[in-house]
Structures are given as C-alpha cells and as structure tokens.
Amino acid sequence: MSAVVDTLRLTAEEALALVERGDVSPAELHAAYLDAIGERDAELHAYLRTVEYDGATSIPIALKDVISTKGLETTAGSRILEGYVPVFDATVTSRCRQAGLSVLGKTNTDEFAMGSSTENSAYGPSRNPWDPARVPGGSGGGTAAAVSAGLAPWGLGSDTGGSVKQPSALCGNVGLRPTYGTVSRYGIVAFASSLDQVGPVAKTVRDVALLYRIVSGRDPADSTTVELSEPVELPTSERLDGLRVGVPRQAVALEAIEPGVRAAFHSSLALLGELGAELDECDLPLSFDYGMPCYYLIAPAEASSNLARYDGVRYGRRSDGATYRETVERTRDDGFGDEPKRRIMLGTYALSAGYYDAYYGQAQKVRTLLVREHAAAFERFDVLATPTSPTVAFPLGDKAADPLAMYACDLLTIPSCLAGLPGLSVPCGFSEGLPVGLQLVGPQFGENALFRAGHAVERALELDLVPERLR
C-alpha cells in the first residue's frame, strides 16, 4: 500500500480534491498508482504498458489500448499493431490531457476489442481482482481490473456490444456506454464503427459523470458526433420519486441468467421501488430475440472492412512475401489472432454479393426495428433495468473454446447498443462473493437520468467494492 494515498479506496473525485487542496501533488499521485501497479499488476496484467509522470496538473487516468496516444505504442491487443506508435492523440486523449489528466498507461483488451474476457488479447489475459482464476470480463477487462484493484482512479474503455458495461459489472465498477455520437471516436482503433463508443469506468457514478463531462461533446474530426443536448449533471439526490423504470419481460426471462445474478437483480428492483421509483414490466420482444444475431452480422461486417487497413504496407507488423498479395496474406495470417479472423470471415461473407440482402441488409432492417421498439418503450419509461451480465465473472478458459458461449455474455448489453442508447452498469450486490451489475438503459441523451438512478442505488446499497482479498 502506498504511503501517500490508499489507491484501493480513493475515488477520482476524492483524488481531485486532494490535488486541488495541495495535499498531494499530481506527480505523487501518479507515482502512488505506479507503485500500486508495481505491487499488484504482475498478477492481474491489467496494463500492457505504463508511463512516467509527464507534468500533468491533475489526477491520472488509464486508457484502453484501442485509444491512440501520441508517441506511446497503441496495439489494440493485437500482434499486427506491435510497435505501432501513433503520431496523433485520439480526441478523447487530448480532452483528458486538456483537463490536466496524466496518462498512467494503456490497459489490456481483447484483440481489437473482440471478446468478453480479455482472453483474446495477443499479450495474454487480464485477471479479475476479486479472484485471479477468473476473467475480468471484456473486452475492456484491463481498465476494469485496474480501477477495481486501485491501479487507476478511473479509466476509459470502448464499448461496441458491452465492452465497458460487462467488465465493469464483473469487476464491481461503474461503467457507462454513452449515447452513440456523444463521444468522439477519432483515434479509437475501430472495431465496428456504427457501434463503437468510448465510455468511462470508475468507482462511483459521480466519477463516471465527471469523466463523461470531460470527454463528451461534438468533435469536428468525427462527423458522427453531436453536442450534448443538456450539460452533464453530477447526481446528488438519494431519492428517485417519480422515476419510471421499465423491466423488459424478455430480458428477465432469459434462462442464461444465473440464479445469484437474478436474486441480486430482483433485490435491486425492490430497492428502486423503496427509493420512490415506479416500476412496471415492458416488452422488447424483438430486441432480445434478434439483437444477438443482428449484432453478429453488423459488427463483423464493419470489422471486416475496418481491419482491411492492416496490410503491412504503412505501419505495424509486416511478414514479407514474394508479391504484394503474398505479403498482405502472410502479414494478416501472422498478425491476427483467431477471433479477428473469425469475424473478418463472418463479415466478409455477410457483405458478399448475393448474400448482402439476406444478411447485412436484413440485419440493418432489424436494427431499425430495435430502435423503434426501444423508442416506444421510452414513451412510458425514463429508464429500463436489466442485469448487465447473465453471469458473474467466470473462470479463465471456461468459454475460450466456445465462441457462442462467449458471445452470450453480451446478450443483455447488445440490444441497447444496437439502438445507439446509453447504458450504465452499477454494482448492485454479490453472488458467490463476486460482484453483480445492474444495467440501466436510457433514451438518447438520457445520461443524466441514468446518473441520478445509479447514484441513488449506489448510496442506498453502500457496497464495499474493494475486492475482499485486497482489503
């Protein structure tokens, strides 16, 4: 444990206050986290690389390795980007720097953010601070493990189908996937462009809201971004009177949800009621029946195109061949792991002449229906509630050989991602001694309502979210 601060318990808000008051210098704080990393990360492997303090004026932050950092290697967990050092910062990186945040390091991720356990990282898996035999979730398992184990006060991940929310749930953090278009994707190594969204991970809802305030807003370099319709509010209220919470019948009915997770979820619904919220069931039949297949057509299709630039010609890894074609084939064969290859093949197929209408085209139509179905639900509700993940953290290797079982981890997070909607995962209890996450989904630009609801739950529960074995 560091002499300066207890990084295990320190929230970002508290850290900011310490620096503001001059109790701790930014350099000391940065060093304290590097010490903690030195102490615990050999076991957890949350970080792919760390950085010395660079003169920043505020607190540190961890960045998922899909986020470009100027002058600092960015690999997206892939061998094909080994040695690639960006010449530019992602917009979110520069916004963090402008806010005075110092980059602590780059955190581990499933290769190109494809996975739900970080076991697909070419640099080895990360481990769950609650039980190192278990996965931290994914793809943003590195950031989640780092925040949970006190190796960063907060961090940024990227969420395509659940990569911020699911690991946050499995590690006992708060994680936000924002409304599509509210955070710039410029400089984020792309997986599936119409779904990728950068989101904050932290110990508290207020921390998440603070970080969202820093990174959100229109960016001229990303023409799919918009200005927030209302400023980010830091939640204060501990009551939820009048908040209308919908519980999708089809989500709760999923057999994949473990009993322990179900129990924690139901008690958090009861809590929402006690806090003054009005609960009712709702129907999202298409979303939970077709969300998953729809996602696994659209995301791989876009990925197959996004990953085409890795040809060994301009940057990253190259495996030389006798001809251009052979060089490209060898580079990609050597550089990509199994999961990117699987998705490139799926996506290439879905976009092929003669199959486009049946697969990609059809999936886009289904996606439109999911958007409408969600919009209809938000005419009656302010927030929808489901568990974030059907299970708690599972043992390493458990699903690694079964892609479909791995894909099922995102059953509950995918539908709202397809609809472009914000989702917040908040710890809501434990099962088998492991954290369970409550997913709160809002309408477009509904982040403030999610923060209010999440904050009230957090305050009412007062869970100790420092992993038991590290206390």
Next chain:
Amino acid sequence: MSTWEPVIGLEIHVQLKTRTKMFCRCRVGFGAEENSQTCPVCLGFPGALPVPNRTAIEWVVKLGLALGCEIAERAVFARKNYFYPDLSKGYQISQYDLPSCVNGNMIVSLAEGQHEIGIVRAHLEEDAAKNVHVGGRTGRIGGAEYTLVDYNRGGTPLVEIVTAPDLHSAEEAKRFLQLLRQTIVELGISDAEMEKGTLRVDANVSVRPAGSEVLRTRSEIKNMNSFTHIARGIDAEVARQIEVWESGGEVEQHTYDFDVGSGALTARRTKEEADDYRYFPEPDLAPVEPPAELVDRLRFELPELPAARIARVMKKLDHDRALVLVTGGLDRLWEATVAAGADGVAASNVIANQLVASGARPGAVDPTELAKLVDARERIPRATFAEALGKIGDHGFSAEPYLAMESVSDTSELEPIVDAVIAANSAQVEQYRGGKEGLLGFFVGQVMKETKGRADPRVVNELVRARLAP
C-alpha cells in the same frame, strides 16, 4: 454483309480542384514532394476518421445541375472494399446505390442534328494514391522489382460520371467529351486535363447490327490519355469486334489497354474470380443531404452552358468552328459581332485566328468596331488590319481611321509612282532584264514604301512586271 452500329458508353473521372482533399484537410496539389501532403486520415492510420469536404459536395451538385441531373435529397457514401497498396484503408469511400446525381443528359450537336446523351449518374469519391513500379521494362506492375507508393494523390476528390450507352461513333464520343470538358472547366470545378490525369476516361464498347436494340457483349478500354487516343481506341475496338462477329466468332468481355505508340489494344490478364467489392454504407459518415435552398441557389447561379451555346453557334457555323469559339471563350464576342452586321464565317475566322494571335482580350473588344473591321478586311491593307486588331482592345478604340486607309488599286494613281521607281533604279532594271527576276520584289517593295503600304500589292506586281518587260 450487314452494317454494324457501335454502342459506346463512357466512364469519366474528374479530379476536383478543391483546396483540400475529400475527407481530410491535406492540400491537394500536383508535383509536391512524395508523401508530403498526407495525414493520419489519408494514410489510413488506425482510428482516423473521414470528414467530408463541403466544397466538393457543392461542386458535384453544381455539375449535376449542369448535366440536367436530379440531385439526390439523400446521397450515401459507401465503402468499396479491395486490397491494393494505393488504397490506404483497404476500401475506397465512394457512392454506390444512392449517388448525388442521377438521370441527366447532355445534348451533342452533330451534322445530322442534335443527339441527347444520357447521364446515368455522377457521384463523389476519393482518388487512390499513386503506385510507382520500379524496375522492369514497362513501368507496369508485371516485372517490376518493387513498388513505391506516393499517397499525396490519395483522398483527392473525384467525380465519376457514367453515361448511358448512347454514343454511336468515336467522333460522337469525342464531341461529347469536348463538351463535357468545357462544361467542367467553365463551372470552375476542375482543370480537366487528360495529360495531367485530372480527367480520365474509360470507354465501354460493343457493336450490334444496325437497327437492332439488343446490347451485345462489351469490352472496356482504359489508359487513353487524349481525346484523339480515345477516338482511335474506340475505332480500333469497333473494327476488331466487327471482324470477330463477321468471322463467326463471339466477342468476350475483356479489358484492354490502349497503347499510345502503336495504337494497338492489349488485353489485360483475366482475373480468376469476379470482383466483389462488398459495398456497404460508410458508417463513419452521415448521409449527404444538401438543403433545398443550396440546390436552388446553385441552380440559379448556373451560367449558360457550352452545349446550348454550341447549338446556337452551329445555326451559322460548322461544328468545328463552333467548338473552337465556345471552348476558346470567344462565342459571345462572335455573336455580338455578327449581330453588329459581320459575316458569320468571316467573323469566326478573324476572332479565332488573328484576334487571338493579336493578344487582345475578347471581353474588352467592342463588337461594333470589330464588325466594321471584319467587313473591311479585304479592302484595307493587311498590315493596317493587323495593326487595328492589335489595338482593338484599347479603351475607346475606333475602327474609322483604319477604314479610311483603303488600299490603292487604281492603276492611274499607281503608274506614275511605278515609273518613278523604275527611273530611279536603273542599275537594278539592268540586272532584272539580264535575268535576275528575283528583283521584282525589290521594285514592288519600293512602290509600297512610296505609298506607305496603301498600294494593293497585287496591282503593283502586275504594273511593275509589265513596265519591266523587255
């Protein structure tokens, strides 16, 4: 033997002369140091995103309006996926099923009347980079030792224009292209120069028995870098196809390169599999939805177009003269000069040749004065006429003083001068009569000098010859 009708469609790429590239703010330029006009976006670095160039979007709308197209209220950028080193992202951003402009036409004026050429579509896309194949004899990829890539051109805005297969001769194709090029140049959106590659043309060619409505297998001709080459390439391919059909064969779908030196067509190696570009809507870009007010404004600002002007000029002149006037920006002066009373052909000759050579700016010329000069051009000395044209662009120019200097052709006025010249140069007279007939010019010159150039040289010639006859 039946007669054959060629069926030709063109695919034209025009590089827009916007200041910056299509999806990043790198400079567009020709001749800069290799890879100096690049950034993370046009180099396809991980995470870099395209942001469309507003000017390019306006210009494609402008061009679409000039080509009589419907302007899409919602056009969509799409990714065209394929691997090639000149393609930094592994896909080209283009427009596919929802292009910016569709269903237009352009009227080509022919001797036998006007012919409407359909424009299927005009869409925006980004140009590829430039591969430089090093080693090997041909400079082509086959046989090269290695390839360098210059990404300066990568991402330059391109408009692709696709015509319907409405053209039926090489000559018609050439006229269409001349007209299209002039339209593009006048809109100010591109220099459209084939030799610089800012205008590129591929031709799809087939033939069918005259009178038939069925389209037969076509071939594609690429790499033609002037209008003349295009016409030659089309003629060569038409002849080849007719020969194939007439000898009982079957034309196969092929792509040919036109060899400038030999004028021959060489077939490209056939690919093993068909291209599948796996087009899908570009998720990094919002659809292009030009506001109605913008389209209306651009429509309102459209100048009178070359096609209409050529058609009008051709009521009085042949196509070649009309084309020269319109492409030279001289047609408006010609029309005004003719309106002021000048003969059409004479005015066209004077304007397109002498006036241009004199360096006078067409816009500064008073057509009424020009008409007077054109009318008098056979009556006044050539030197006087040239002098007048040299000054016609000056402010307040009047033709009157020049018109007053009509040539002297009256023999009674010229004879005494000729006699005086002969009397004053007896030595030369001696030589001339001794056989040195080349001295004729000397005497004529002396007479011209005495008359300050006003004498009609033909009359002087005859007089001198008669007087010196032994």
